[in-house]
Amino acid sequence: MKEITRIHIAKVPYEIEVDAKKEFEQYIDTLERYTSDDEVVMDIEIRITEILEERGVKPDGVITKADIEAIESQVGSPEEIVGDETPGQLEVVDKKLYRDLDHSLLGGVISGLATYFNLDVVLLRVLFVVLAVITSGFALLVYLVMWLMVPAANTAVDKLRLRGRPVTVQAIRAASQEDVSSSRRRGAAFRSALLYIGGVSAVIGALLSLLAVGGASISIFSEGILEQYGVSGSWTIAYGLAVLSGLLLAVLFSLIAYACFRLDFTKRLIAVVTVVIITGMVSFSAAVGIGIFGTWQSQGLLQSSVETNRFDLPDNFGSVEELELAAGASYPVSIEYIVDKDPRMILESIPGFEPAVKVVGSKAEIKLNGSGDSRGYLEPVLKVYGPELKRVVARDVTVNYQVKHQDEIDIEFNSDARARLSGRIDNLKAILGEGGSLEADDATIGAVEVIQSHGSAVELGNIRSLTSTHQDACPSDGNKPTLEVGSIADEPTVNGKRLPHGSYDTPCFELIYGSDID
Amino acid sequence: MKEYNTNASEYAESLATQLRKGFLVFCVLKVCSHEPKYTSDIIARLREAEMVVVEGTIYPLLSRLQRDGLLVHEWQESMQGPPRKYYRLSDFGHEIMDQLQSRIDELNQTLEKL
Numbered sequence: 311m312k313e314i315t316r317i318h319i320a321k322v323p324y325e326i327e328v329d330a331k332k333e334f335e336q337y338i339d340t341l342e343r344y345t346s347d348d349e350v351v352m353d354i355e356i357r358i359t360e361i362l363e364e365r366g367v368k369p370d371g372v373i374t375k376a377d378i379e380a381i382e383s384q385v386g387s388p389e390e391i392v393g394d395e396t397p398g399q400l401e402v403v404d405k406k407l408y409r410d411l412d413h414s415l416l417g418g419v420i421s422g423l424a425t426y427f428n429l430d431v432v433l434l435r436v437l438f439v440v441l442a443v444i445t446s447g448f449a450l451l452v453y454l455v456m457w458l459m460v461p462a463a464n465t466a467v468d469k470l471r472l473r474g475r476p477v478t479v480q481a482i483r484a485a486s487q488e489d490v491s492s493s494r495r496r497g498a499a500f501r502s503a504l505l506y507i508g509g510v511s512a513v514i515g516a517l518l519s520l521l522a523v524g525g526a527s528i529s530i531f532s533e534g535i536l537e538q539y540g541v542s543g544s545w546t547i548a549y550g551l552a553v554l555s556g557l558l559l560a561v562l563f564s565l566i567a568y569a570c571f572r573l574d575f576t577k578r579l580i581a582v583v584t585v586v587i588i589t590g591m592v593s594f595s596a597a598v599g600i601g602i603f604g605t606w607q608s609q610g611l612l613q614s615s616v617e618t619n620r621f622d623l624p625d626n627f628g629s630v631e632e633l634e635l636a637a638g639a640s641y642p643v644s645i646e647y648i649v650d651k652d653p654r655m656i657l658e659s660i661p662g663f664e665p666a667v668k669v670v671g672s673k674a675e676i677k678l679n680g681s682g683d684s685r686g687y688l689e690p691v692l693k694v695y696g697p698e699l700k701r702v703v704a705r706d707v708t709v710n711y712q713v714k715h716q717d718e719i720d721i722e723f724n725s726d727a728r729a730r731l732s733g734r735i736d737n738l739k740a741i742l743g744e745g746g747s748l749e750a751d752d753a754t755i756g757a758v759e760v761i762q763s764h765g766s767a768v769e770l771g772n773i774r775s776l777t778s779t780h781q782d783a784c785p786s787d788g789n790k791p792t793l794e795v796g797s798i799a800d801e802p803t804v805n806g807k808r809l810p811h812g813s814y815d816t817p818c819f820e821l822i823y824g825s826d827i828d
Numbered sequence: 829m830k831e832y833n834t835n836a837s838e839y840a841e842s843l844a845t846q847l848r849k850g851f852l853v854f855c856v857l858k859v860c861s862h863e864p865k866y867t868s869d870i871i872a873r874l875r876e877a878e879m880v881v882v883e884g885t886i887y888p889l890l891s892r893l894q895r896d897g898l899l900v901h902e903w904q905e906s907m908q909g910p911p912r913k914y915y916r917l918s919d920f921g922h923e924i925m926d927q928l929q930s931r932i933d934e935l936n937q938t939l940e941k942l
Contacts, residue, residue: 321910350887353867353913357883360868386882 314372320355324362326373334378337388343466344392344482354385361385405474408463412490415500417457425472509570516563523556544604551597558590612660612688621655621665628653628697630674636705638679642689645678647702649713650695659690678707704729721748742766751796762791770795776802784818794822854932855879856889857898857917857925864902864914890915898924
């Protein structure tokens with residue numbers, strides 16, 4: 311009993327002896343190589359099923375080697391069939407680019423180009439990889455387009471045209487007998503490795519996008535961001551669309567993984583992938599658009615709710631010499647102090663802020679309380695009009711001190727405070743906390759005495775003299791205090807030492823001299 | 829056909845093959861001229877008339893005649909199996925066949941005169 315296997319001839323199923331199948335397949339294969347007309351091969355296959363029927367072999371019946379031999383003698387050998395029936399194509403040298411699947415690793419684009427231009431295929435592949443890296447992947451896109459546009463060299467005639475050889479019966483015969491099985495196996499192995507890598511990466515991609523969607527959702531809900539920004543419900547829609555696009559990304563990766571593992575690149579799959587990509591991009595850009603619009607809208611609402619209020623200061627504020635300015639909460643707060651004969655306060659802010667004033671003798675404290683409302687935050691600006699101050703203490707606020715001319719002022723501020731001076735001040739003493747900053751490059755200042763902590767920054771214009779002090783211990787994180795100055799008339803004193811004019815840099819302190827900061 | 833045979837019957841056969849080639853086209857056109865014909869029917873008719881030895885040669889011929897516009901095909905449902913391709917003559921095909929007919933008649937007359 312001979313070994314039996316299955317075969318389809320013109321889509322009709324049969325049982326067939328194994329050696330008969332081998333012979334039959336070789337017969338059809340040769341026929342395909344001889345003719346460039348697929349229809350002829352298909353019609354002959356249909357005819358073969360009829361001959362089998364005449365020989366008493368019904369569909370699902372068993373085809374023997376004798377049947378195949380009889381068919382071959384009745385239908386004729388490929389040479390007899392095609393023979394000189396293609397006279398129009400004979401002796402014509404018509405070079406044309408095809409994808410060379412016989413020597414391909416992936417789509418046969420590079421091997422086709424190599425054969426067409428008669429170049430070394432390995433060299434061309436290396437060149438392509440280099441090009442792909444240099445063009446950050448653009449070459450890959452070109453490859454894909456060529457894969458789609460350039461036809462594969464399937465028939466012997468195609469292969470001859472790819473090489474630019476004359477298409478003759480002898481050449482067709484020679485091309486048909488060429489053995490390319492080892493090179494085809496190599497290509498197949500490379501493709502399956504590539505598909506495997508692609509499939510695994512796609513699975514990882516799908517999991518990562520799911521994780522990203524889940525993580526983002528958890529943080530959005532746990533921090534109540536939706537409630538906080540739920541001004542118009544548009545945030546909920548934006549969030550929903552963003553989640554949808556994330557899920558679609560996961561679906562896209564899953565489809566790619568499926569296609570890689572199942573080797574299923576059907577038109578339907580490509581159509582589904584296209585739809586998923588377009589829907590994903592549309593929903594993602596809609597989410598971003600709605601998000602930006604929502605932010606803009608809530609910012610607009612916030613802006614329009616800003617109100618200006620005037621607060622009176624106590625009568626004895628006119629005699630204050632020392633003022634402490636502070637913020638009631640850890641939100642950024644800006645206080646402008648303008649030297650003026652008529653003491654008063656003007657607050658520009660969204661609702662929810664109020665200044666508290668306390669005066670004891672010549673000392674006073676102004677604290678700006680409040681934290682804004684649930685819709686967001688806009689930095690409140692408090693303008694304080696009052697007498698010339700001898701000493702200002704700033705806590706967690708940005709202070710802008712404006713005066714026409716005064717003899718001397720002491721400024722002290724803690725780590726988070728910032729100060730800005732304008733006007734003419736003859737003697738300035740400043741103590742800066744860690745990370746604090748003092749900008750006085752607009753002011754006209756005579757003598758400056760400054761004590762700086764780590765990470766603090768001072769900017770000065772053209773001054774008469776400078777006495778600078780900083781901690782002897784250098785900061786461990788390299789965040790040393792800096793001082794920028796336009797020019798100093800006298801030689802500066804740093805930590806008790808007189809230094810010559812010029813910049814000065816140590817691990818503990820940096821003096822930048824002649825900076826042209828305006 | 830480039831080989832020269834000393835064997836008389838083989839030589840004659842090769843000449844006859846060439847004669848048959850052009851004649852086969854006419855036969856195929858004639859078979860399809862009355863009504864659309866299925867390929868296997870065409871083969872059967874030619875076989876009856878002892879015109880065909882190797883069936884396979886019919887297929888590229890049909891394909892060429894179609895390309896050149898002499899034949900057109902249509903699909904017809906079949907009782908047994910898939911739909912079948914039926915060939916019939918186009919107007920151009922009819923014209924060619926008529927002209928060929930007169931050429932063959934001329935050849936016959938020539939033969940008779942000799």
